[in-house]
Amino acid sequence: MATDGSVLADASCATSGDKPSEITTMADYSGCSYAWQPNGFGDWSSSCSTKAMRDVKTICQRQDGVTAEDASCDAATRPAYTEEAQILAGCTYEAAYSTTYSTCAAERQSAPIISCTRSDGTKVDLDKCAEQSVVRACEMPATWSYGLWGTWSSMCSDSAKRTRSATCMVDGKVAPDYRCTAAKEPVEETGCASIVPNGTFENGNVNGWTGSDGIYGGAAGYGADGSRYVMGVAPGQTARLTVTGMEANKAYTLTLMCKGRSNSPATARISTNTITQNITCGGSTYASVTANFSGNGTTDTITLYRSSATIDYDNISIQPR
Ligand SMILES: [Ca+2]
Numbered sequence: 211m212a213t214d215g216s217v218l219a220d221a222s223c224a225t226s227g228d229k230p231s232e233i234t235t236m237a238d239y240s241g242c243s244y245a246w247q248p249n250g251f252g253d254w255s256s257s258c259s260t261k262a263m264r265d266v267k268t269i270c271q272r273q274d275g276v277t278a279e280d281a282s283c284d285a286a287t288r289p290a291y292t293e294e295a296q297i298l299a300g301c302t303y304e305a306a307y308s309t310t311y312s313t314c315a316a317e318r319q320s321a322p323i324i325s326c327t328r329s330d331g332t333k334v335d336l337d338k339c340a341e342q343s344v345v346r347a348c349e350m351p352a353t354w355s356y357g358l359w360g361t362w363s364s365m366c367s368d369s370a371k372r373t374r375s376a377t378c379m380v381d382g383k384v385a386p387d388y389r390c391t392a393a394k395e396p397v398e399e400t401g402c403a404s405i406v407p408n409g410t411f412e413n414g415n416v417n418g419w420t421g422s423d424g425i426y427g428g429a430a431g432y433g434a435d436g437s438r439y440v441m442g443v444a445p446g447q448t449a450r451l452t453v454t455g456m457e458a459n460k461a462y463t464l465t466l467m468c469k470g471r472s473n474s475p476a477t478a479r480i481s482t483n484t485i486t487q488n489i490t491c492g493g494s495t496y497a498s499v500t501a502n503f504s505g506n507g508t509t510d511t512i513t514l515y516r517s518s519a520t521i522d523y524d525n526i527s528i529q530p531r
Contacts (some may be wrong), residue, residue: 245271246288247270251267254297301328304326305327305339307321311348321346323342349389350381352389356377359374360374375397404526405530406512406526409525410433411425420449421447423441423447426439426442434524442521445520451511457507459504461505463502464528468523468524469494470493471520477490477518479515480499484506485502491521
């Protein structure tokens, strides 16, 4: 259009801007309907409940699917509903224990679980609490265990010494000494040592002796005076030991303990280079036998002659008088 109002061809407007559209649009939702729609969930009311509740959320939605302001929907018709379910993911478990502990073993004892309670108050199977064991330290009986006496520091001295070990034992294992509250028996002694080097047989052998029936015993109390080992001499045998270190014409005392193996008294005979003496050995208990003699020199021998029954000999010693 020209400035005077006359109509011109469209091309006359080419330099004065784009031709305005002849079709226009505008939003008009006045005819739309709105409705409440489900839209997700709220948090569960509990993480540990057989009846946990949660809200089902709603939004106001225009009929073309676009979310609208809540005010666009009728508040009076907004659904308010919840759902219920068992939710146990957040439960904790607490055990109750017996006041009676198990027997002490390996220095430990435990209290048995007698009930298991879930954090919502429900009693549940004990295995839910199985990891909550209650273990406490406990003390098993401790006893001294003594080693065998060592060899005498001198084989012919009134002040010879010998020692043995003492170990505190608990449940078959070595324990600190303080665990053993009983008084420790002597582990060192001074005395007049026997000239017989293997007269108690507590090393578990008959070394030095010839002709014997061998070593017997092994358990505490088998031998004389509660010892463990003895030397056996069967009928027809003659056990003999060569003793060195004795002085010629010096007075000595030979002592030994003996018992019939079958628990019946038995007769036998002992001799040294200078004496021969018949002896009677005990039946159910050991008899102590003593014989005085004079040394013959460095080749003295002790001979235990054959008897009518097998005899156990123990604690054989020669001491200066
Ligand atoms: Ca013995």
